[in-house]
Amino acid sequence: MEFPATSPAIGGGQLRPFALALALLLAACVPAQPGLPVGAGKAAADPGVTRCSDGSTTIDGDFPGAGFARCEVLGKGWFRLAIEPEDANVTNCSPWYAFRAASKAEGKVKVDLDYASCGHRYQPKIGLPGSGWERLDPAAIEVREKGKLRNARLTVPVSPAPVILAGQELLLPDAYSAWMDRHAANPAMTRSRLGLSAQGRPIERLQIAGPVPARQQVVLLGRQHPPEVTGGLAMIAFVDRLLEDDPLARAYRARFTTQVVPLLNPDGVVNGHWRHGTGGVDLNRDWGPFTQPETQLMRDMLLGIEADPDRELVLFLDFHSTRYDTIYTLLPGLPTNPPGFLPAWLADYAARLPDYTVREEPGHNAALPVSKAWVYDRFGVPTATYEIGDETDRELIRRLGRAAAEAMMASLLAGADAPQ
Ligand SMILES: [Zn+2]
Known part of the structure; x- marks a missing residue:
């Protein structure tokens, strides 16, 4: 843009x-x-x-x-x-x-x-x-x-x-921390430490839930790649929307618990890296090998949900940036549980943005050890990589993040209410 x-x-x-x-x-x-x-x-x-x-x-x-x-x-x-x-x-x-x-x-x-x-x-x-x-x-x-x-x-x-x-406005660990502090009084949010990065920086997790945390779990991930600030800005707008006090967000939180890891690669961000953590590895090519402490934390969190009889993973979204706005989804025809989420989400997202063209690229990097492929292969849930362009207007990014969150909440609720 x-x-x-x-x-x-x-x-x-x-x-x-x-x-x-x-x-x-x-x-x-x-x-x-x-x-x-x-x-x-x-x-x-x-x-x-x-x-x-x-x-x-x-x-x-x-x-x-x-x-x-x-x-x-x-x-x-x-x-x-x-x-x-x-x-x-x-x-x-x-x-x-x-x-x-x-x-x-x-x-x-x-x-x-x-x-x-x-x-x-x-x-x-x-x-x-x-x-x-x-x-x-x-x-x-x-x-x-x-x-x-x-x-x-x-x-x-x-x-x-x-x-x-x-190259982009700096969006550093302190800014994420200040953002989370601003939600500290919101009873829907619980902040905890998922673990530590290779250099010992905290990797934080937010849980967004209703008064009684729901069984169905949505997992959101951000900043595997240090320069991808625009994806981080979209994720902040997205999460802010989930935390609002309105009928849609309240209904969503009553039925779905969201786990958010907004900054998985603080070492790469602080050190001004192009791509990697400090282990010489692209974190989003490590889902499978799991050689890095940061990706191991995500693996363990997701396996922990699977092992818990009171929780069930239903969706995984990973926020990134590239040269243009796009959403990498799964290859057409792949079954997911719950079924039909990705097309419903994208249709609802597009309907909320009449002046904007939603771009979808199914199957991108399907053969690589990226988060989207690993989570789908392991758990069979819908997964997508939500990408924002490097130079997308920042006010538009905020609108996109909010619209994507509203479409996700509405689509999950509609799927949950549909006759099985
Ligand atoms: Zn990326």
Whole structure:
């Protein structure tokens, strides 16, 4: 979706709470949590290269979510950042970058993003003190890709107040935590710790239920892939809708209990990774091998539901981002229990969005060890991967997340009430 050139702001209503987290990042270098590497993790063995200065302007990566491997001064007001994946096994092109810039005087500097592979994908977002995130003016972006040259030159406004430039607005563990805090008084929500990531960060779980938790379980998963912020924003809007106090949400919660794991890969997010956790593995290619602590937590949670005579899994949705909005579903004709959910959900979703075209791609990655395939193969329930485009308008993302939640609730309730 194109965003209007005259209005670069991307922050819809749901982004306002994250402005506080941005303010903290811009106010000062964020101190590292004890024992945890913070910042551009891939450069941790080579200290000093995540900060460089031409004497007036300083570029740094000493904040959670930062992403670049090395910084180099090419001239006065001209910098080069090497943008590299976190390890040699990364094959997916999600070339994340994030850096902070501050200058002794107001002005503009050139920052060359030099991509080791893939090239420029994410349109820059600029985090400004006091006003949240906006898209960088398209006139300030020059993409140069020819032969081995994979370079995007950004013209960045600088001043003594630091700004952050990033592939997407930063949606860090603290922002998820603040979001969950805002629902703390809602009796429909219970927050607990599912477990710890490889680097010891908490992986949180929300249970959304009525006064008497229902037997039928819906499982929602988010942020297996660090740069996939837009899928995370959709999931937040989706979950917010499930927690509202209206007849549809109350009826849904009376019949279905929802388990939400909104941020499965906090290590990858904090370390500014393109794709992996810290084990050199794509978490969404580990459903089957289960070599990583994060995917093991999900496996154990799902097997725990299966082993519990008082609970029954009925649906699994995994939130991601790609270059456009789409929903990866199961190959046509595959039986599911409950039957018929996916077509009913997509039809209801489309009906709620008359000005929007719902795209569905059945069977995507069916042969790979991805969450959707594993959960379907193991439990036979409907499963889908809900993908939001990298640059989809943020207010539209909020609408999509809400509509998808309403369609899910209505379709599950209709299926539960249908004669068997
Ligand atoms: Zn993904």
